[in-house]
Amino acid sequence: MSKSPKQVIKDFHQANIINDETVLENYFHKDLVLIWNSTDGLSIMNYEDLIAFFLEIRRTYNSLRIEISHLLQDGNHVTIRYKYYVSTIENPEEELGISHFIGIWEVKDDKMYRGHLVSQPVTENDDTTESYHKVKV
Numbered sequence: 001m002s003k004s005p006k007q008v009i010k011d012f013h014q015a016n017i018i019n020d021e022t023v024l025e026n027y028f029h030k031d032l033v034l035i036w037n038s039t040d041g042l043s044i045m046n047y048e049d050l051i052a053f054f055l056e057i058r059r060t061y062n063s064l065r066i067e068i069s070h071l072l073q074d075g076n077h078v079t080i081r082y083k084y085y086v087s088t089i090e091n092p093e094e095e096l097g098i099s100h101f102i103g104i105w106e107v108k109d110d111k112m113y114r115g116h117l118v119s120q121p122v123t124e125n126d127d128t129t130e131s132y133h134k135v136k137v
Contacts, residue, residue, distance in 0.1 A: 005107035006073035009080055012112065013066045018058055024051055029111035036117040062092040078105050083122075097122045 003011070012027040034045040045053070057064060063086065070081035084099045099119050106114040 002110055004073065005076050005078050005105075006071060008107050008110055008112065009078040009105050010068065010071055013068055013080065013082060017054060018061065018064050024054055027112055029108055029113040032111075032113055032115070034115040034117060036115075036119070038117075038119045039121060060088070061086040062089045063087045063095070065095070076107050078107065079103070080105070097126065100126075 008027065012023070015023045015027070017023050028047055028050060030047055032047045032050065034043075034050060036043045036045060065085040066082050067085065068080060068082045070079065072079045079102070081102045082100075083097055084101070085095050085097050087093070087095045099121050101117060101119045103115055103117040105112050105116075108114075
């Protein structure tokens with residue numbers, strides 16, 4: 001039985017990306033393309049690029065938690081707003097908010113197929129100790 005596109009995106013963002021090595025292959029379409037605007041500029045990434053990106057995340061952080069504030073579906077497209085929280089290998093007891101994201105994903109064959117992502121690092125003006133107020137998930 002097929003999941004809704006919204007459920008696919010929600011499940012991926014709630015998965016244990018750090019410890020479960022099957023997450024990426026279970027959620028990423030082999031023909032995936034992500035267009036990502038960040039403080040470093042524009043990046044266009046494919047399946048292999050994202051696998052390499054998350055391998056580096058696994059090497060760098062002890063834990064990764066994603067807190068979703070918005071999750072909206074329109075057909076096969078899902079819009080998500082979320083924040084990354086991490087703990088480092090050196091200090092696993094301290095969790096830090098590191099980035100804010102807004103993404104739009106097209107889901108095909110129950111996998112993330114085309115994505116548009118905008119991210120911004122957490123700044124000293126952000127309230128990183130409080131959770132997002134959940135608006136619609």
